[in-house]
Amino acid sequence: MSAIQARAFKYGDDINTDYIISGKHKFKSADMAAMAVHAMEDLDPDYHAKVSREGGFLVAGKNFGMGSSREQAPLVLIHSDTRAVLAKSFARIFYRNAINTGLPVVECDTDLIDDGDELDLDLAAGYLKNVTKGTDIPVKPLPSVMAQLLEEGGLAAHFRKHGGFNI
């Protein structure tokens, strides 16, 4: 994974999957690009418009992605051009789903990031820099299985490549 530079869009704690993509949209279709305009809409109706302009990092507090197993959650974020999600902690199923679908997730102290900050992330190097503030932010490394899956482009790509699990 190469380095990613983008702006931070910051939200709070306990953001659940119903906020990321509401059930009322989720069930209607399997067209993620069409659904992505509703990403995060009950929290921030402009999320998709703002982030899809130049791409961005979704920055949150603790327990990001709590709630349902819907994989539509990381998928609509990817389709809104969310480059990575940075949070103090993640809910378990969302964390797996993000890696499986190729959305980088980073555990770090997001109090060190304000809305609008420019960030520079290099996951392979385990490096996160807040360019606006000129500070380095320590990141918790991904478990090695997940780093491998993310590197290979997600779980489906891993399967295609190896013809099954090879971890």
Added chain:
Amino acid sequence: MIEIPGKTIAEKILSAHSGTDARAGDIVIADVDFVMGQDGTTPLAIRALADMGVVELFDAGKVAVVMDHSCPSPVEGVSELHTMMREFGKRTGAKVYDVGDGVCHQLIPEQGHVVPGDLVVGCDSHTCTYGALNVFSTGVGSTDGAAAMAAGKLWFKVPETIKITLSGELPPGVFSKDVILAIAGELGADGATYQALEFAGPAIDAMSVEARMTVSNMAIEVGAKAGLMRADAKTLAWYEGRSEREPAPVDPDADAAYVRELELDVSGLEPQIAAPHQVDNVSPLVEFEGTPIQQGVIGTCTNGRLEDLGIAASMLSGRRVHPDARLIVAPASRRIYLDAMAAGYIQTLVEAGAAVVTPGCGPCVGTHNGVPSDGENVISTANRNFRGRMGNSEAFIYLASPAAVAASVIEGRIADPRTYFE
């Protein structure tokens, strides 16, 4: 000498299925006994299987897909997804549950697909429900589900376990739902992230299997991977005649290592309520007594079972739903619907003014069957009250027991169910 501690239920089931000495923190690849998907998640799993280049399932007899979240279909888009699921069943041999069969987490155990000691994954977060039946079952996303359908295995991080011991006897009008709401309030929405819960103690032993399923169902609301219980005589009796497979009950070792132990004496527990918009926003129900209610919901994978319908029917017998309120009832499965009819519960509920909808998720997830309007208050037996959950982000959802919902729709305001049990 270093003492090696015993194992939790989670460690034992994951050891047995991975052929390793699995301990909390280990990553294992384990064989799964069953894989389930529902109509919100299966279409993406089907797509992931295609992406993986997989044509055949590892064992079609161990895969089921359930149309429950949005069924019967309210719009064309959903109809197409349902068609895709039916075709998937025909093509692969996977079991398909269709309109009116019920909600996945009722059907998978009820139809005998799982037995104690099993390792199960489902593309739905409340797959943890079967923990009440001594099954290590956990929710995964569609791509993980697809991998499990293809390979018959999946990787797992072996969770640490929090042991929750429940002592005492529940007072009249207080139920297993109140117990798990109290625990959710205590632990918080991320209180058990990456961990499993193990429930034990006399208050669990005293509960029916149905009431225990309500408890395990909500393990995910504190972030837990599983909500496990031992299999006792009641569990084994419940399995009688459901499955041809032999149950292989798994007990925790007496010296199992727990990351945390909690004790709760339920004797003094009051009815609980989770107020909008967080499941861990829990207080004694009396603090909200009198709040006007426009809609009540009895159903869902948390509380749509026969016992729940029976409690509501006994309270609504000879009474009526308040003119300012409405009551929607969704039996959790066709079998429960039939049993509730035979027991007279459906007759009683309909006479009292309830609208009974198709077995399945009902209005739980906001796709159909009872979307509230702006500013309305709903009291529901479901497990989630997130903003927008029932299809309208301007509505307010309170979670409580079936008895509390029944009392509240009778009075048109949040009401204490205990007065009906005196």
